[in-house]
Amino acid sequence: MKLVLAEPKYFKDSISIISELVTEAKFKATSIGLEMVAMDPANVAMVVFKLLSSSFTEYQVEGSEEISINLNNLKQILRRIKGDDILTLETTEDNKLKIVMKSNTTRSFSIPTLEIEDKEQKVPELTFPIMIETYSEVLSEAIEDVSVVAESVTFLGEKNQLSVKAEGDLSKAFIEIKPNEGTSIKAETDDKFKAKYSLEYLKKMIAGGKLSEKGSLYFNTDYPMKLEYKVKDKLLLSFILAPRVDND
Numbered sequence: 001m002k003l004v005l006a007e008p009k010y011f012k013d014s015i016s017i018i019s020e021l022v023t024e025a026k027f028k029a030t031s032i033g034l035e036m037v038a039m040d041p042a043n044v045a046m047v048v049f050k051l052l053s054s055s056f057t058e059y060q061v062e063g064s065e066e067i068s069i070n071l072n073n074l075k076q077i078l079r080r081i082k083g084d085d086i087l088t089l090e091t092t093e094d095n096k097l098k099i100v101m102k103s104n105t106t107r108s109f110s111i112p113t114l115e116i117e118d119k120e121q122k123v124p125e126l127t128f129p130i131m132i133e134t135y136s137e138v139l140s141e142a143i144e145d146v147s148v149v150a151e152s153v154t155f156l157g158e159k160n161q162l163s164v165k166a167e168g169d170l171s172k173a174f175i176e177i178k179p180n181e182g183t184s185i186k187a188e189t190d191d192k193f194k195a196k197y198s199l200e201y202l203k204k205m206i207a208g209g210k211l212s213e214k215g216s217l218y219f220n221t222d223y224p225m226k227l228e229y230k231v232k233d234k235l236l237l238s239f240i241l242a243p244r245v246d247n248d
Contacts, residue, residue, distance in 0.1 A: 001029050001060065001061050001062075001065045001067075001089070001090065001091045002058065002060040002088065002089070002090045003029065003034065003056050003058070003059055003060070003061075003088070003089045003090070004056055004057045004058035004059075004086060004087070004088045004089075005055070005056055005057065005086070005087040005088075005089075006057045006086050007055070008078070008081050008085060008086075008087035008101075010051060010055065010211060010231065010234060010235050011051060011078070011087065012078040012079075012081055012087075013210050013211055014049055014051070014211065014235070014237055015071060015074055015075050015078055016075055016078070016079075016207075017204070017205075017207045017208055017210070017211075017237070018036075018038070018047050018049060018071060018237075019071035019072055019074075019075045020204040020207070021038075021040045021045055021047055021201070021204055021205075021239075022038040022039070022040055022041075022047055022071060023041065023070065023071060023072060024038075024068060024069070024070055024071065024114055024116055025038040025047075025068065025069060025071055026038070026066055026067070026068040026116055027066065027067050027068070027069065028064060028065070028066050029061045029064060029065045029066075029067075030061065030064040031053065031061065031064075032050075032052065032053060033050055033051050033052040033053045033054075033055070033056075033059075034050070034051045034053075035048075035049060035050045035051075036048075036049040036050075037049075037120075037121040037122075037123055038121060039121060040201075043242075044198065044201060044241065044242050045201050045205070045239060045240065045241050045242070046121070046123070046124075046239070046240040047237075047238070047239055048123055048236070048237075048238040048239075048240070049236070049237055049238075050235065050236040051234070051235055052233060052234055052235065054233050054234065055233070055234040055235065057086075058088075065091065067091060067097060067113045068113055068114040068115065068116040069097060069111065069113060069114065070111070070114060073111045074097075074099075074111060077099055077109045077111065078099075080101065080107070080109075081101055082101070082103060084103045085101040085102060085103045086101070086102045086103070087099070087100070087101055088100040088102070091113070092110065095112065095113050096110040096111065096112055096113060097110065097111050097112075097113055098110045099111070123240075124224070124240065126218075126223075126224060126226065126240070127220075128218035128219060128220055128223075128226065129187060129188045129189060129191070129193060129220055130157040130158075130185070130186065130187045130188070130193050130218070130219065130220070131185075131186045131216060131217070131218050132157065132162050132177070132183065132184070132185050132186075132216070132217045132218075133183070133184050133186075133214055133215070133216045133217075134177060134182060134183040134184075134214065134215065134217075135182045135183070135213060135214055135215075136206070136208070136209030136212060136213060136214060136215045136229065137209065138177060138182070138183065139206055139209065139215050139217065139227075140206045140209050142164040142175045142177065143164075143199065143202050143203060143206050144203070144206075145164075145173050145175055146164055146165065146166035146173045146175065146199065147166070147199045147202075147203055148171075148173060149166050149167070149168040149171035149172060149173045150166035150167055150168040150171075150173070150199065151198070151199055151200065152166065152196050152197065152198055152199055152244050153165070153166045153196065153197055153199050153202065154166065154194060154195070154196045155193075155194070155195055155196075155197070155217075155219055155225070156192065156193070156194050157185070157187065157192070157193040157194075157219065158187060158190075158191075158192045158193070159185065159187045159190060160178065160179060160185065161176055161177065161178050161185070162176075162177040162178075162185060162217075163175070163176055163177075164177065166199070182214075193219060193220055193221045194221050194222075195219050195220065195221055195222055195223060195225065195243045196243060196244045196245075196246065197225055197241050197242075197243060197244055198241070198244055201241050202227075202241065205227050205239040205241070206227070208227070208229040208237045208239070209229065211229050211231060211235060211237060212229040212230055212231050212235075212237075214229075215227060215228065215229050216228045216229075216230075222243050222245060223243060224240050224241060224242050224243060225240070225241050225243070226238060226239065226240050226241075227239045227241070
């Protein structure tokens, strides 16, 4: 396997974001691109990552190949990328991943691949009655706002508004997001949808806004949510987060 990226930013930033949720991951290289599906250790969140073959300047894979990597090790090396570097990822015969950064100098690193004995992660088939697409910054600001007062957030969705609210012991936060030039809300029914999620996880996920100007949020009442960032013909970074169910 030999993969060459002239724009390593998407790969570097994606690994940085994913590594906050997942420590080890299995990458699969196919004719379509490089992809990864992983759960966080607590089985609360799933990450789906796809870097399409069209985003590579060279893409050599025989059939399909899988490699498992410690993401923290990979992240530390990718931090050394400079703006004009061309990044090459190559598997070696001694079960290592060779990482080469080339500009006016050539720097090579290698990290061991891992034996991860895990069953293949399947992305669950979820159906969502409401989808909100808006600027990544709008989602990020809303999550950062409510995290000032609480550890969980409630999304309330209906045809003409997404409400984001949180309540702490004494403080409350409430944000209204309405459809406008930059925000669209698509709801299949006139129902109202309500679900609560962990802010600890969401704060890590909204970092995906670094990759794409817009993000899409999907949810349903007391049901997992999906947060998705896309770059056309290049990248998909998607998160699925289990709801928090209160006992009261």
